[in-house]
Amino acid sequence: MPSPxxxxxxxxxxxxxxxxxxxxxxxxxxxxxxxxxxxxxxxALGRYLAFGLVALLLAGADRPRLAALTRADWKRAxxxxxxxxxxxxxxxxxxxxxxxxxxxxxxxxxxxVVIAVCANLTSPDLPWRRLVPPLLAIATGLALVHAQExxxxxxxxxxxxxxxAVGAVACWTWYPLANADWLRRHPRLSPTTWSTAQGxxxxxxxxAGFAVLLAVQPTGRIxxxxxxAYVAGMAVLGLGASxxxxxxxxxxxxxxxxxxxxxxxxxxxxxxxxxxxLYAGRGPTFFEKAGITLLLCGVLLGVRAxxxxxxx
Numbered sequence: 230m231p232s233p234x235x236x237x238x239x240x241x242x243x244x245x246x247x248x249x250x251x252x253x254x255x256x257x258x259x260x261x262x263x264x265x266x267x268x269x270x271x272x273a274l275g276r277y278l279a280f281g282l283v284a285l286l287l288a289g290a291d292r293p294r295l296a297a298l299t300r301a302d303w304k305r306a307x308x309x310x311x312x313x314x315x316x317x318x319x320x321x322x323x324x325x326x327x328x329x330x331x332x333x334x335x336x337x338x339x340x341x342v343v344i345a346v347c348a349n350l351t352s353p354d355l356p357w358r359r360l361v362p363p364l365l366a367i368a369t370g371l372a373l374v375h376a377q378e379x380x381x382x383x384x385x386x387x388x389x390x391x392x393x394a395v396g397a398v399a400c401w402t403w404y405p406l407a408n409a410d411w412l413r414r415h416p417r418l419s420p421t422t423w424s425t426a427q428g429x430x431x432x433x434x435x436x437a438g439f440a441v442l443l444a445v446q447p448t449g450r451i452x453x454x455x456x457x458a459y460v461a462g463m464a465v466l467g468l469g470a471s472x473x474x475x476x477x478x479x480x481x482x483x484x485x486x487x488x489x490x491x492x493x494x495x496x497x498x499x500x501x502x503x504x505x506x507l508y509a510g511r512g513p514t515f516f517e518k519a520g521i522t523l524l525l526c527g528v529l530l531g532v533r534a535x536x537x538x539x540x541x
Contacts, residue, residue, distance in 0.1 A: 243484030244493065244532060246477040251496025253474035256466060258501035259508050264462060267453040269325075273318045274442055275459065277310075278435040279467020284428025287472075294422040295429075302418070305411050306430040313404030315434060320397035328390020336394040338371045338498055343402050344491030345531075351406070354486035355538055363530035367495055370523030373516045374502065409482035409490060420479035428472055485535070492531040495524050 260272060288295055298306075324333040342364050349360055412418055442451060452459045482490055499521065506512060513521060 239484040246481040247493035250477040254497040255500025259504040268450040275463035276466040279463040280471035281432025317400035324393035327386030333394040341495040348487035359534035363527040366527035370520040373520030424476035
């Protein structure tokens with residue numbers, strides 16, 4: 230049941246929920262730097278295993294609503310977590326190995342624009358004349374932020390990396406649109422329950438993947454030099470970036486039109502940049518500052534476009 234405040238101010242609450250999700254998701258980008266001695270697959274499977282365990286712990290308190298989920302709900306939860314978590318990360322990790330960081334980073338950075346365009350094509354909530362200005366601002370901002378990466382010379386794995394990065398973009402274009410569509414068509418679903426359900430759907434897949442990892446990967450590459458720090462880090466990612474981030478994004482998806490929700494994924498990019506700057510102990514370059522400014526302007530223009538459309 231939405232609170233009176235959310236009924237009176239759904240746009241503001243939706244934007245705040247998307248901001249919270251972005252701040253939590255941004256942690257995922259700095260985790261590989263903090264745990265540089267841990268294999269990427271171990272980071273991904275550890276995060277999703279923690280997500281599943283957190284969901285399992287919380288499931289008891291939400292048992293009546295989880296029991297009310299239909300078979301179709303569970304099938305959709307499995308599909309969402311398979312595509313939005315495992316296949317997406319598999320494509321992204323492989324793209325990073327094949328083509329290095331610049332190409333995948335640049336393509337993943339286009340998600341706010343790609344998702345917003347796809348959302349408005351499938352569900353035209355906003356006139357294109359209102360949607361184009363914020364999208365242009367976001368696209369230009371992303372280009373400036375990634376200007377140095379875009380200029381890097383392609384390596385031997387460029388073609389394969391390009392295909393894999395496009396696959397990652399496709400996965401994470403489908404996930405938020407399919408997730409938002411399911412929530413809109415099933416308003417009985419609580420964002421908390423749906424987040425927990427996706428965590429429970431993730432758990433068996435993560436357990437199976439981790440079992441394979443234990444069989445083929447050296448222990449040092451799975452847990453790193455400090456296993457306790459690894460476990461704590463995965464717990465933070467599982468509870469924060471996965472469960473709480475998914476909960477906030479589910480709420481935003483219920484409150485906002487798809488075209489705006491797609492644009493607000495830019496919060497993840499901004500949060501990731503802020504965390505990376507803090508970790509590196511440096512500030513943004515001139516082009517990065519200009520790009521970040523345009524990203525923020527694009528978000529503000531997008532919110533203004535939705536507000537204007539709601540008034541009319």
